[in-house]
Amino acid sequence: MRTGLIKHSQYTELLRSVPSFHSLPEDVLSKLTDVLEETHYSDGDYIIRQGATGDTFFIISEGQVRVSQNNAASDEQATVKTLFKGDWFGEQALKGEDVRTASVTAVGDVTCVVIDRESFKQLTGGLDDANNKQYDSEEVKAKLQAEADFFSS
């Protein structure tokens, strides 16, 4: 997606606020910002339907959404959560699960940024890698601390 510079940096910040993305290097976050799509919804629109297949991850950049699940016994949709600006959903897609576990509908006007699984995998190597990187840096920190302790004793 082509965005202005200000919007690009705002969206990079929005991505950084998602814990799974937090430890990604700046250049990867910037590339993810290049490939994301901005989508708009009106009140009551379905963004995700429970049981459908899907490979996209959403972050709310404006507005709020309702997460609901179908109660098999009564066949009613029950609200399980309301999500707001900065919240994300559809993360099952990034874990490789493609059947949606809940429905998500717009409450009023909503703007989301959307990343598809393939772009995410190509740019980050998947969630495991992002998590491993964090682990590595903890390991490195522990080694540096051990060295510091050794030299200061």
Ligand code: CMP
């Ligand atoms: P996914 O299963 O890909 O699509 C529906 C999304 O709704 C799901 O990912 C989660 O992001 C979100 N979701 C499902 N269940 C809950 C819940 N109990 N509370 C908050 N969010 C949920």
